[in-house]
Amino acid sequence: MSEWLIFLGIGCHAVSGVPGLFRRRDSDAGQKFAVVLGLIGSALGIVGAVGSLWQPPVANSVIKIDAISVIFLLPIFLIPALGGVYGLTYWKQAEHIHNGQKLRLFYGLVTAALAGVTIAANSILFLVAWEIMALSAFFLITTEDEDRMVSEAGWLYLVTTHTATLCLFALFALLRNVTGSFTLVALPDGLGAGLATAIFLLAVIGFGLKAGLMPLHVWLPGAHAMAPSHVSALMSGVLIKIGIYGLVRICSLLPHPPLWWGGLLLVAGTISGVLGVVFAIGQHDLKRLLAYHSVENIGIITMGLGLAMVGRSLHRADCVALGLAGALLHVWNHGLFKSVLFFSAGAVIHATHTCEIDRLGGLAKAMPRTALCFAIGAVAICGLPPLNGFVSELLIYLGLFRSIGIGHETGWAGSAFAPPALALIGALAVACFVKVFGGVFLGVARSEHARHVREADANMTGPMLVLVGCCLLIGLAPLLVAPLFEQGVYAWSPDLATGAVSLVMLAPLRWVSVAGLALIVLIVVAGVLLGLRLRHCGTASSGTWDCGYAAPTARMQYTSSSFAQMLVGCFVWVLRPRVHAPGEQPLFSRATQFRSHVPDIVLDGALRPSFRFGAKITSSFRFLQAGNIHAYLFYIVVFLILLLLWR
Amino acid sequence: MNPLLDLILVAVLLLNFVALGASQLRTVIHAVALQGVLLGATIVVAHSTVTVWVIVMAGAVIALKGVVIPRMLFHAIREVVIRREVDPIIGCIASLLLGGVGTALAVLFSKTLPIAHEHIGSLVVPAALSTVLTGFLILTTRVKAISQVVGYLVLENGIFIFGLLLVEAMPFLVEIGVLLDLFVAIFVMGIIIYQISQEFSTVSTRKLSALKE
Amino acid sequence: MSHIIVHIVLILGLPPLLLGVIGKTKALFAGRVGPPLFQAYYDLAKLFRKGSVFSTTTTWVFRAGPIVGLVTALLAGMLVPLGNHSAPVSFSGDLILFAYLFALGRFFTASAALDTGSAFEGMGAAREVTFSCLAEPALFFGFLVLAKLSGSLSLTGMLDGPFPKGWGVAGASLVLVAASLFIVLLVENSRIPFDDPNTHLELTMIHEVMVLDHSGPSLGMILYGASVKLFVMGALLMRIVAPFESGNAWVDWGLFVAGMLALAMVIGVVESVMARFRLVFVPTFLVAACLLSAFGIVLLLR
Known part of the structure; x- marks a missing residue:
């Protein structure tokens, strides 16, 4: 029963942006409708999710709703709905006639897809929902795609999210190979150590890219800073957690984890946590700073998960419970x-x-x-x-x-x-x-x-x-x-x-x-x-004392x-x-800046230089691109002949 | 397992951190001198039976490591007029942290080494490894030639601690060999410092890169 | 029950006396008579009778700063055992609450400093939070050593009855932890050699410059809160360094008070014989403190 409420809630979110597409661009009616639909969907979803706790867990070959799903479903339903209300003023349709409709369409879609991922018990459904979520998020980030910075952040996100998807394809292919079905079930005890490790590492990289674990976080600061604020809230509050969800799920399927898996997660979480907050301290941009704090908090969450894995390896129920909870x-x-x-x-x-x-x-x-x-x-x-x-x-x-x-x-x-x-x-x-x-x-x-x-x-x-x-x-x-x-x-x-x-x-x-x-x-x-004391003794107000300086200005703060x-x-x-410090100044210095x-x-220090290097190497093959269609056909023929000769 | 020896080695390890974190060259040299004195004491502590020879050996180590070499270094500072700061390539905090990580790794690594039974659980191997690492850290991250000498000293102290494992098997042989080695090395280094300062009128090894092709 | 009342009375009443003892010790070293032992009480009484001046730039945050600072320090005082007597409130995990209460106080006192819009106070707040960042890991490494030795996760359990045994088992670790906690104590309570509340130059201060704009009862709360913080952290350290017990509960209280006064004298001596470090070296010393206690846990766990 309650699963149908959840499905209904997901449906409401998925279509919430559609009616607005048929309204005039300068009218707010579509937006209000979408918000109401989102609120209804969320109410249904939350009631359904909470209700499902009081009935035996739904588990078939397609859908599985257990306590972990419910834990992730509740914020997925709560935060986007509130973000929609927030958007009524923040991203008023009448003020954003060019991108308001697009924003709401994908906002609803991403919410529905997120909820879909958490209830999928089948790797095909999981991946489909995952891709809808990933692509909708791309369109959300690039809401203002006429800005060059925004579109750059969007492309970076698209590249990383597809790298993640690639890892997930490999991961689910391996799982299919082991279990013989697309249903996500616990793996058999006799699983080879190498295979298990491969599955674990693919999960860490694939889901870590989505969650923004430290060396894999490159897309996160730009995307969070460039998206509209309620979208940033959705991404930071809910979307990156779906990476954690995936990691939690896969970790629960793997039998007998060795100690170093938990150790790896602990170290990765610590690095992510410390460096995330250190980089946040260095930022001047409010939203970029908050984005780096997401990296930090993902680190803390990963530390907890790592602790739970260590607990499983040590057979310590208390560590598992405290870490995972x-x-x-x-x-x-x-x-x-x-x-x-x-x-x-x-x-x-x-x-x-x-x-x-x-x-x-x-x-x-x-x-x-x-x-x-x-x-x-x-x-x-x-x-x-x-x-x-x-x-x-x-x-x-x-x-x-x-x-x-x-x-x-x-x-x-x-x-x-x-x-x-x-x-x-x-x-x-x-x-x-x-x-x-x-x-x-x-x-x-x-x-x-x-x-x-x-x-x-x-x-x-x-x-x-x-x-x-x-x-x-x-x-x-x-x-x-x-x-x-x-x-x-x-x-x-x-x-x-x-x-x-x-x-x-x-x-x-x-x-x-x-x-x-x-x-x-x-x-x-x-x-x-x-x-009371102050009322008795009396108060006075004056300027800030500032060690006796009489005329402090805002710039002296x-x-x-x-x-x-x-x-x-x-x-x-x-x-x-x-x-960028000013150089040496003459005796009466001119206006200068610092x-x-x-x-x-990772992005500017390692990835960009290495890609630039790669581009430099490969650009020496530019001469092949003659712009002449005959030449291209000739390449194909040569290639075909080579292939034939090889076999 | 010798509690007194372990206590001295803890002090030796702490002096490593002083040598890494101190910003004044004098403090670093004092720390290394004190480390030398402590190492002399370890010879007495590590031997099960204290003979006259042991006392003489310990005295020689203390005199050389604790008095003669530091005096030479101070003399060098005065002669070549070196500025007093350490001038590290990476900051003091970073080298301290690296030293801390190195010590933790040394403790971890020492468990995997095949060591004689009576040394399991003692601090000899971790202390030796960590001191060697500290020496390498000082050698690689300091600019001044005189700091390089200090780094070499610390490195040598680490090797000396390793020698403690062998006191029962081969008394004195290791110590004497090491001391001789050390003395020659300091001698050579002294000449090199003198040459560097003559040639470039500075004692920064950064200038040495001008010699490359 | 009577012991809980004594605990509360000591936490509320004794802290300003420590400031007096420190001042007297320093005066002795300088060959002066110095202010009376109870000067801090007189100052507080005076401040609570005065009116306040509030800057026009400030908001509710400025008034909340001293309040939160004092309340968090007092609550932390309820968690720490005094001498051989267990704390009134003790539960598994209270050591984390203990550390985080001080962090909460720091958040609001530093925010209150920024609320004035003064460059000096911003500077002080920046230094305060920066140094605390490095002091916190040192404190937790120390907690790890104590918890591992005692097998307990509450402050009372960690420092309780059988604790003196720890010195026989892991003396080296405890020496390291005590040294590290002493550094943390000096930094967190802005004592020489890390901070000098009595210099004439605001540019070089940490804590004092952060509270420049407070006056009257607010300033009184800050002074009082600072002394409570010193007392609470000092009690923690004293229990590690001098885990004496006499067998008689009331003599134990006497021993504890004597120990705290001795600690205040030690701080006074340190302040008299040392010069202040340059500000840029303070982080180095804090990292060294972290390494000391980290080394303590490495020694214990190897």
């Missing part, structure tokens, strides 16, 4: 707070028409609701209590500590590097989000645009507030969602008997609620006391670039920032 909960959490952040970044861009952090500032006065949402999202993404990011990171931390053999005989010393690395990631994230929050919302406006802004309307702040509410709910009452994630753990690890793990026993979820509530109550009490400068200096060996930016180490 932490990873899956972080999938939710990242979807929630990253969407808040992209939505509020979009509100800022909508109001100021710039996403350069160093040209913003002081927006908290004019946009108090957006600022509050951004602040809460920032605290959540740093993994700080009392919000949801803390809960998932706590689970992963506990699992990592336990996997070393604390309070247990069996353990693996190799994962000892991971908890401090996670702490480093958290501390760097705090630094980065203080930089962004301070640079964009606090202080004084640094440009004319930022000085005259208005608060975003209810269409934009409403979705943010809903998501912030979800963040608070998970952060303060993790017990509510814990049973679902326990189900996910059982669905993932078939050798665990039901009832073998209990998140409540393993993690102090009650204490998290208590501590979060105590924190909030104490802050409110202290705030009230301070307020610490910019976000200078805020990050020390950290960029600490990580200069990986960031390799390009600095610029710096941090290029992507």
Whole structure:
């Protein structure tokens, strides 16, 4: 029964953009219709997904809906629907008459395809849904394809996503070879180690490209920065998680993983996490910065998955449960707070028409609701209590500590590097989000645009507030969602008997609620006391003191670039920032400028040079391209003769 | 497994980090000198029976590694008027981190080596490997010729620690050979530094690349 | 129950005294009489009676900074065992909450500094968050060593009763961890040789320059919160360095207070005999602290 609700929800999303195609380009009716259809579809889908938990899991040769599917389905239905509402103001059809219809068509399609991937039990269906998702996402990224930067980002995405698909073709061909059918079932125990490793590595590369795991992340920053903000929220919050979904699924099918698989995922996750946040600190563009944080959070999720794999190799149910539940909960959490952040970044861009952090500032006065949402999202993404990011990171931390053999005989010393690395990631994230929050919302406006802004309307702040509410709910009452994630753990690890793990026993979820509530109550009490005290003693207002300097201007503020400068200096060996400094100046110097930016180490440091080199090598064969049709035919004949001779 | 020996080796390992992270040339030389003194002490600790010969050997090592060679280096600094900073190719933090990774790898790798039974679980092999790695790191990432000498010293200290594995089998042979080797090497290096500074009026090995074809 | 009350009273009441002891020690070294031991209490009382000046550029974030900083430090104080007495609140995994509470406080105090739009405070905030980034891994490597030694994942369990045994089993690791935590303590609480709150030049400060614009009760909260942070982290370190127990619960309280005062004197001595490091070297020392405690866990796990 409930699966039909899910199908109906998927259908609603898939067709939501179609009616708008038949409306006039300058009318908003099609957009409103699409949003309503999307909301209905999401409501149906969420009801269906939650309802499916209370009935035996649907599993046939085409469709399989278990707890893992449900965990991924819920954000897939929630976030795009809210993004649609947000788009009512952000990407108003009347203001974007050339691309509004296209955007909505593919927005609905990508949502439907994402949901399709998570319920597919058949590799053909999986790949079809996957390709629809990948291609729709390409058209979403290139919404404004008249801009050269946008189309470049789009092409880069297209190339990488097809490389990923290529890996998946090989992966599913191997699976078909082993199991003898296209249905995705657990692989037999007697699987050869080489074959199993090949399947695992193909999954890591193919799905890692989609998820944006560090050396494979090249498409991600550009695509997230160039797409409209609600599309960025969808991509960062939901779309890249589908890569994680695939990896989780394939890992659950493989029997008896050796220890180094988990170790590999742990190392890859750590690299992705640390470097993701380090590169984020170096960025000047608000959306690019948030995009690099997606790389970081994918890293954290991968660490959790790696921990679960290590747990399976060590036969430690507690590590499996904490790692997988932490990873899956972080999938939710990242979807929630990253969407808040992209939505509020979009509100800022909508109001100021710039996403350069160093040209913003002081927006908290004019946009108090957006600022509050951004602040809460920032605290959540740093993994700080009392919000949801803390809960998932706590689970992963506990699992990592336990996997070393604390309070247990069996353990693996190799994962000892991971908890401090996670702490480093958290501390760097705090630094980065203080930089962004301070640079964009606090202080004084640094440009004319930022000085005259208005608060975003209810269409934009409403979705943010809903998501912030979800963040608070998970952060303060993790017990509510814990049973679902326990189900996910059982669905993932078939050798665990039901009832073998209990998140409540393993993690102090009650204490998290208590501590979060105590924190909030104490802050409110202290705030009230301070307020009373101030009323009694009196307050005055004046300019910022600034060590006695009488006339500070906005340009004297610490910019976000200078805020990050020390950290960029600490990580200069990986960031390799390009600095364009003025040369030597005469005694009375002329107007001059200083610029710096941090290029992507993989894309600009490795891929572009190697492709350029390849182009240089192959360009020596240009002479073959004579432009003469007879010559081409002659080549074909020569080639044919060669082939005939070879056999 | 000798707890006192392990404790000294921990100190030796920490001095590696000092040598990697310090920004002043003097600090680095002091660290290496102290390392030499500690190594002299290890000879006494590692021998099960302490004879006069052992004491003499330890004294010789301490005198050479802890006093004579550092003095020569300080003398060189004064004579050639070298600036006091270390001048690394990669930053202090990066070399520290590399040193940390190297130490962790050394500990991992030492488990896979086929070692005599009585040395399993002791710190001798990890400390030796890590010190050798540190020496290589200093040799490859420092510009000044004098730092190169220091790197060579650290490298040699690492080899010396390896020698501790053999004290029971071949007493003194290793030590004497190593000391001789060291002395010759420092001698040669001293001449080279002198030549570099004469030729280019600097002691940076970067200038040596001008000699290539 | 009575021990919980004593715990709360100590956390609330004792921290400013540490500042007094540090000041007195430094004065002794300099051959001065110095301010009275209870000067910090007088300062706080005075500040809480004063009015405040708020900059016109600031928002709610500026007022929230000191509040969050103080509340997080106090809550962290509820998690840490004082001497031989277990903490009032203790659960498996509280060490992560402990570290992240301080991070939450840092987020808001640094944001409050940026809220003033002053270059000086931005500078201080940047330094504060940068140095904390490097201090955090050191702290967690230390936690790993303690957790591995005790087999427990709560602060109380890690540092509890049978802890002195750890010194016999893994003395070298514990020395390394203690040294590393001492560096972290000095950095996080902005003491010499990493930061000097008393210089005349704002350009070279870290923590003090970050809170330049706060006044009155807000400034009082910041001073108080900073002393609580020093006290809490100091209690953690003291328990590792001096795990003494007498057998009598009330004598243990006395031992603990004496230990904390001794720690304050040690900090005072360090501040008197050392000069401040150049700012660019601080990251190097923090990385070294990380390596120390990382080396501690390597020694333990090999």
